[in-house]
Amino acid sequence: MKTLLIFPAQWYPTQPYLSTPYLTSYLRAKGWEVDQRDFNIASYDHFLSAPLLKNAENLMAEKLKSLKSQGFLTIKEKSHLDVLSMGLKFSDRIITGVEEAKSVLRTPERFFDFPSYQQADMVIKSALKLVSDAHAPSVLSLSTFESGTRAEESTRKAHETTRDKETNPFIHLYKDILIPGENWQEYDVVGISIIGISQIIPGLTLARLLKEQFPHLHITLGGPIFSVNAEQLIGHPEFFDDFCHSIVTFEGEEPLHRLLTALKAGDSLATVPNLIHLDGRQVVHNKERVELRFEEIPGPTFDGLPMKNYLSPYPIIPVLQSRGCYWGKCTFCTHSFVYGHRYGKQKTQGMVDELEALMKKYNTKYFTFSDEAVSPHSLNDVSELMIERGVEISSLALLKFEKVMDEKLFAKMKKAGFKFLMFGLESANDRVLALIDKGTTKEVEKDVLNKSHKAGIWNHSFLFFGFPT
Template sequence: LPTLTAYRRGHGLTVTQRALNIEVFDEVLSRRHIEGAVARLRAHYGPRGDRRPPRPIAAPREQVAWALAHGAQVAAQVEQAKRIVRSPAFFDGPKGLKAITVIDEALRIASLPFYPAALELTTYRPAMTADSSRNILREVRDPHFNMLLEIYRRGVLKDIERQRPDVVGISIPSMAQMVPGLTIAALIKERGLPCHVTVGGPHITMLRERIARCPALFSLIDSAVVFDGEEPLLRLCEALDAGGDLSAVPNLIYRDGETIRVTERKEPAKIGALPQPDFDGLPLDRYLAPELALPLLTARGCYFGKCAFCNVGYGEPTFSLMRTEMLASQMLDLHRRYGVRQIFFSDEALTPRTLRELSQIMQRDGTPVLWGGCARFEKPLTAELLQQVYAGGGRMFLFGLETASEAIMRRMVKGTTLENMHRILRESAEAGIWNHTFFFFGFPGETLEDAQQTVNFLYEHQEHIHSAAFGTFLLEVDAPAHKYPQSFGISEVIEHPEKDLAIYFDYRVSEGMDDKLAERVADSFLEALPEKRYPQYYVNDVYRFLYACHLSRIGQRPPPWLVPEPVGAAD
């Protein structure tokens, strides 16, 4: 969003950017809102929570009873909890844990009147799956399930009515944002506001072929911008200003009378030709984090781009790399303008060249910014380079481990070796860098023996891995495994007609574990994990990254993930 804003402001357009996630959490995590949710539960379910409510689906009785019993206490504590999470006090283990617990409880109470929809700290879960246009069209207007309707009507919708913009652009980066994003669109159309509503973002791009076959969605929106949006969105604004002929706007899906039209794809701009992201106007002090961490990109696309499970680039080669001097200049400018001390690179994978050059520049110039991002287990990541990365401000790497079975690594075209994985995890940890790993079970052809090799590898490196995210294989649209299923041991891809906006698909394999067995393996691994004394630092990537930076500033090394923590451990 800040890059789109910078591009349009640079061409003379007036742009207001809003981070509605921040605004929604700020509204919900307030004493007034939680007290209102408790009052609504009492009105619907009775003072003891045992009455049948006047809504299609009732929340579990024990959850309602808990909310009624504890709601007043949570409401009284929620604003203090929010202040703690936004302050250095979050790094005080017991205080931070108490604050996150209160926030989690407050979100559960706020969500219960709209059960089974739920607003959580890391996601929004709609009442119905967001891979169906029928579900979405119903839920964006349904006050029984959509808690955002009231919040948006009181907030952003009034501002749109007052400001009367020509274009409202809604970024939808993931499936979890489909209902929240399209709820705004539905309210604009319901109110009859004379603005062009367009959507974009990674999730919309993944759905580009399906959106073009889904005219019902265009009752909510006027157009969708797919792929990179800087020039297409600018051209859309210019076309609307000139009279409304959208046929020459690139990367656009739009309704023309009763017809849905798709315009020509334009090659994306190289990242070095784009302006520095512009965060002006965003309420950066209201993020639910103890310190500000801003995102940047060092490249667009993935320099490897061959993994069978991944749809980076949406199946097309689009990689471009920023000059490292330009990158370092942007980091320093963000530090000067916003006081930010942490930058998280949102790239798919930082190149070894960028790591080497950036750490040299940061060390040379003494830039007071710590940073982290994703990396691959590449041979050029030597012990010397990893030490240099730490000296140049690098504090966290997120590695795509995926599997430790060499047979499955070859099958998924991972392009890494066990030898490099062993070495880099050890040498990175020795350098003081926080190692986060991603892995999953159930890639087509994987056996229980293969999965056990991954588990064995993780425990062999329990001193060198500091956190992880794991799950099971997902067959994702545009990934090589989806485009060429037979080549990867998938005997059948199952598409459900009612899921007309799906990006994940059921499948059958010709050999190895099926998806249900893979889920049992993942569940068993989860159950065996040691508990963390202060799990609040592992809630999301931002908290982990800020915790890693905090520990480095006070001279402590990252705690191992798989090593049980003794009951008297220091904070």
């Protein structure tokens, strides 16, 4: 029983995501044979290449010719004609420069030369604009993929869009390039991790193609998208006809282990926790739910992922000091659908040991602490131990504003290698902060940002607008 875990497009192409590395590590520890692939960075690598950009250029030329042949154009069609004309005006220059642009983003000396970076960034974004214009109204960028028809919100539209070659660039990419690059007969189970809205159409397109072409495969989907929308799939057996045989909700480590065990033994899928599946023509969400303690889960492995292919000058390794959120009260937040409602964190020594091991294995000092929010206590202890042991990293982390964050903490974090902090500010209005149960105030936010800034750390704040009050 061999499994392939895939992280599909579209997600940020600067570093791997943690879902398949954790799942791979856990399943291997249970004795299963597992491989993992990052189809997200593979997708970017191919979209940002001369062959696929030439294909986009040809599609744009055909659409432009068709529009020009029409006797009457709507305002929308005239606008699209102008967009196509402008894109084709510069397409040759973009296509010629795209490999050079990727090289700049992957080479430290060139990445940190601002004129070189600026030019490369412009070429990369312009190249993705060509792909978007060729498949309008879909939009592909470094930060999103949108169908333009809200197909992400409807099983019926997803059925249509995953078959629409005109608007879905992933059909050609998967069918003609990425799928032929794997020996699918080698595998029994394929797991596809869909963690964000921008992955829905690309991920489901891949799932549909695999299900159609390789009927021996058991296709299972997972990720918070399905945890959030689990009940909406009840009564829709056609979704399973199209895309998969099962869906894992919430944390996937133990459910995937139990799924493989059931499949190998020929047992009913009703025995697998956290699972949605078909029983005849009825969609069933198994009642048993499993959440592991964080200390029961081995650290992630990035073996099998193309660490040198990400669009970054150095390998950047995501890590978790904790799983879940120590606050867990924000009224707008759906992140409990990722980890359930359990919070757990690594021991300080284990965290620093993991950082050291990853530094040596992947020859990098660059990390992202991808926790929902690293607690002040953990930041203090991890920073202290890294300084004591001489572990030199360069990292960013996500934080929640806390009154206890003082000058000593940020000075210690700066010395330990935390260069960039991302805060969930959300609002600077005390009334709104109380309504969203953020557990902080405007004055605390201001004070914390000032102290972090004075320590020499870069600050980034997440904001949102229009919270219903």
